[in-house]
Amino acid sequence: MLKNFWYALEFADKVTREPRKITCVGQDFVVYRTEAGAPVCLSDLCVHRGGALSMGKVTGDCISCPYHGWQYNAEGVCVKIPANAEERKIPRKARVDAYPTVERYGMVWAFLGDLPEAERPPIPELPEHNDPAFRAVQFEMEIAANYERTFENVVDAAHTPFVHGTAFGNPDKPGIPDFRIRQTEWSAEADIQLSPPLPKGLWGLLARRRPRAEYVTVTNAWYLPNIVKLHVRLPMGDLLLYDFNIPLSQERTLVKILGYRNFFTGAWADGNARKRIEKILLQDQPVVENQRPELLPFDLADELHVRSDGLQVAYRRRRLELIKQGWWVGGDDIITGDSPRRKATVIASPVRRDNPELASAWVHKARTGGNPQ
Ligand code: FES
Ligand SMILES: [Fe+2]
Numbered sequence: 001m002l003k004n005f006w007y008a009l010e011f012a013d014k015v016t017r018e019p020r021k022i023t024c025v026g027q028d029f030v031v032y033r034t035e036a037g038a039p040v041c042l043s044d045l046c047v048h049r050g051g052a053l054s055m056g057k058v059t060g061d062c063i064s065c066p067y068h069g070w071q072y073n074a075e076g077v078c079v080k081i082p083a084n085a086e087e088r089k090i091p092r093k094a095r096v097d098a099y100p101t102v103e104r105y106g107m108v109w110a111f112l113g114d115l116p117e118a119e120r121p122p123i124p125e126l127p128e129h130n131d132p133a134f135r136a137v138q139f140e141m142e143i144a145a146n147y148e149r150t151f152e153n154v155v156d157a158a159h160t161p162f163v164h165g166t167a168f169g170n171p172d173k174p175g176i177p178d179f180r181i182r183q184t185e186w187s188a189e190a191d192i193q194l195s196p197p198l199p200k201g202l203w204g205l206l207a208r209r210r211p212r213a214e215y216v217t218v219t220n221a222w223y224l225p226n227i228v229k230l231h232v233r234l235p236m237g238d239l240l241l242y243d244f245n246i247p248l249s250q251e252r253t254l255v256k257i258l259g260y261r262n263f264f265t266g267a268w269a270d271g272n273a274r275k276r277i278e279k280i281l282l283q284d285q286p287v288v289e290n291q292r293p294e295l296l297p298f299d300l301a302d303e304l305h306v307r308s309d310g311l312q313v314a315y316r317r318r319r320l321e322l323i324k325q326g327w328w329v330g331g332d333d334i335i336t337g338d339s340p341r342r343k344a345t346v347i348a349s350p351v352r353r354d355n356p357e358l359a360s361a362w363v364h365k366a367r368t369g370g371n372p373q
Pocket of ligand 2: 280
């Protein structure tokens with residue numbers, strides 16, 4: 001799992017004044033909104049006795065722990081210890097990591113890492129979000145597979161005729177013509193020619209009235225650390241899926257999807273659009289849940305790649321570079337869902353780096369990154 005990235009943690013409308021527990025990169029966070037409506041993301045681990053702040057209460061801009069009521073502000077600093085006499089000073093160590101948080105494209109994003117602002121990789125652009133021609137639906141599903149397996153599955157064009165049959169691919173035309181990959185530091189994208197059959201049901205009605213090309217250009221893209229875009233140009237319009245593959249643990253992934261379409265843009269067609277997304281995921285689910293090894297190998301030679309795997313190979317190579325930079329968390333680090341532990345570690349937030357005088361102020365040690373083997 002990669003730190004030092006903006007992670008889309010939750011649909012923005014689910015982040016309210018009620019604290020909400022979020023798991024990502026094998027760590028628990030609490031998200032809520034300040035009185036002014038700004039989203040906040042803190043480590044969910046109270047430094048007193050490890051209470052889950054997400055089970056506590058939000059008052060003003062602060063959250064109080066459900067166990068002994070310690071109150072933390074939106075910067076993660078403890079401002080009240082109810083059991084202490086008023087005049088007693090609050091220890092400097094009474095603070096939790098607070099992560100930079102923004103709301104964009106209908107999602108709440110938190111920067112899970114300690115890089116200074118200027119060095120942070122960007123949040124990818126989702127231009128359809130603010131385009132009135134498009135209508136969005138949300139969808140989510142938990143999958144019992146590692147997030148890199150589900151991530152690679154979505155950019156993988158060659159599996160569609162086999163896993164999705166006629167719903168999406170075309171079993172009679174499984175060939176993938178060569179494609180060119182456009183890569184940046186943080187993303188890769190390719191236009192791939194597929195020849196899917198006409199959609200069935202409601203969408204088919206509209207498609208049959210439009211002229212049909214022999215090929216449909218599908219744009220597959222990935223954006224680090226965990227987002228995949230699928231842009232399908234159907235006869236009746238554009239369908240774009242943005243998949244956020246959120247690593248809950250090494251072996252569980254919460255897939256959140258924003259699906260945009262510029263046809264049948266009435267709310268009445270949302271249920272149908274969601275059902276189609278669900279159908280695709282249910283077809284992928286048993287395949288990715290049964291891949292072995294469960295975790296994506298680090299060594300490229302540990303699996304066999306062919307031409308049509310170009311986007312996945314580009315991902316694996318880029319990931320190796322970032323591992324060398326020390327951006328990997330995993331291995332011996334504490335991962336939620338693993339067996340009970342006696343120590344908890346968290347992803348260091350930028351506050352630690354910005355304030356060197358706080359070097360000894362942290363109860364929970366930072367995840368070390370480093371050697372993933
Ligand atoms: S565990 Fe949070 S206040 Fe005691
Ligand atoms: Fe798939």
